[in-house]
Amino acid sequence: MHSLYIHIPFCLRRCIYCDFVSRLYNGEQAEHYVQLLKKELRDIPSETFFSTLFIGGGTPTALSGNALTNMIIHVFDSFQFSADYEATIEANPGTVDRDKLTAIRSGGINRISIGVQSLNDEELTFLGRIHTGKEAEEAVELAKAAGFRNVSIDLIYGIPGQSLSSWKSSLARAVELEPHHISTYELTVEKGTALDTMLQSKGCPISSPDEDRTIEMYEYTIDYLTSRGYVHYEISNFARPGYLCKHNMNYWERGEYYGIGLGAHSFIGKTRFSNTDNFETYLHNLSTSRSPVREKEKITDKKALAEVFFLGLRKTGGIDLQAISKLYGLDIEKHFHKEIKELREAKLIYIDPSGSVLRLTRKGLALSNEVFIKFI
Known part of the structure; x- marks a missing residue:
């Protein structure tokens, strides 16, 4: 998509x-x-x-x-x-x-x-x-x-x-x-x-x-x-x-997107890039057939995994730990054992009875930044 x-x-x-x-x-x-x-x-x-x-x-x-x-x-x-x-x-x-x-x-x-x-x-x-x-x-x-x-x-x-x-x-x-x-x-x-x-x-x-x-x-x-x-x-x-x-x-869900215009961001393949947010620079670059892109960042697997957590957990449906473990070739619960344990004890996240889906609790929704920072 x-x-x-x-x-x-x-x-x-x-x-x-x-x-x-x-x-x-x-x-x-x-x-x-x-x-x-x-x-x-x-x-x-x-x-x-x-x-x-x-x-x-x-x-x-x-x-x-x-x-x-x-x-x-x-x-x-x-x-x-x-x-x-x-x-x-x-x-x-x-x-x-x-x-x-x-x-x-x-x-x-x-x-x-x-x-x-x-x-x-x-x-x-x-x-x-x-x-x-x-x-x-x-x-x-x-x-x-x-x-x-x-x-x-x-x-x-x-x-x-x-x-x-x-x-x-x-x-x-x-x-x-x-x-x-x-x-x-x-x-x-x-x-x-x-x-x-x-x-x-x-x-x-x-x-x-x-x-x-x-x-x-x-x-x-x-x-x-x-x-x-x-x-x-x-x-x-x-x-x-x-x-x-x-x-x-x-x-x-970390799908791909193109961003067009002043300050717009894009994510294609494994690269995130952003346009200049300076209006005069944007006009000049496009008028002279130059790229308006200011920054590019290649997303490593480590960074991608962090994004899966702080973007995916925004959804009340949460994230599928088994699917993520399979995608990145590691046991997510073991990889983030300390973080998950602390956040569960603080009642900010919970894992559903199936043992697969991790979600924010009601308290976690209100204090979501305290959760996200653990995975960045």
Whole structure:
């Protein structure tokens, strides 16, 4: 299975927590960038057969409808996709209307991920979002009206000043929209972001919720969404049966993928490589027929095995120890005896009765980084 990721770095406004590869929208720059994306796509062997496509950002829907659909059609004209392909585009409320969404859907995109983040207007204003809760709800309905039958929404918890009751309210309103998929992410304060600067400033009247409160929010999320029919299939992701994100599952299962665009990452064969995240360098290299690739890393068996654990354990289905032992020619339980013993004693992981599948416990889901670090 091959996946294709295309990065659109443009946003109408930069959110205070964002440390993604993004920049403010400029129509002329965006048009030039899309032309260079098409050029970079030529580096992918034309016979490559894709099962998933993901157009992320940034805010892909910051582009004009014509620029976006032109690019989408070009992708589908350039490569073959499986009959049951999944093609996702990220969209933000405030950057979509019925015509743009209809054009995107007609171009071949069959899944949309809407960056709702919160349905509380005060929280949205604090985060620097350009939309209100009502506009977010309208965007979900517009997507359905445009023909999308696979709609995902993103929500954030652990926002400075956010209460548990506010988070519960956002979750309840989100479920009422009947999306097929919900991603819930704990807000991480990244160094160098506007949010980090704000929280570090003297006399700042707010602070991030403490760890106990964010864990309480996370555990409530699991209980509430599963009680409403969503399958908790990955640490941060919930889906109606049959609507797991195929593209992300390919990442977590170490499938191959090509990444196109500014700062995009790829994994082909046993090599991971990444593009430059400098906008001017990317434009210059593509314009002068040079590669935008900045770094390449050959993945050793040792590194691959570590990835199997810290990527595979993100899935609530866990990892198959017998299959991994066979693949790498070693007894995994013996190889990681000390780590597995310590984590089981800490009640962060468990091995199912068959003795084959290793999973995170409920406690381990909330403290997953403490587990992953043991296998890196």
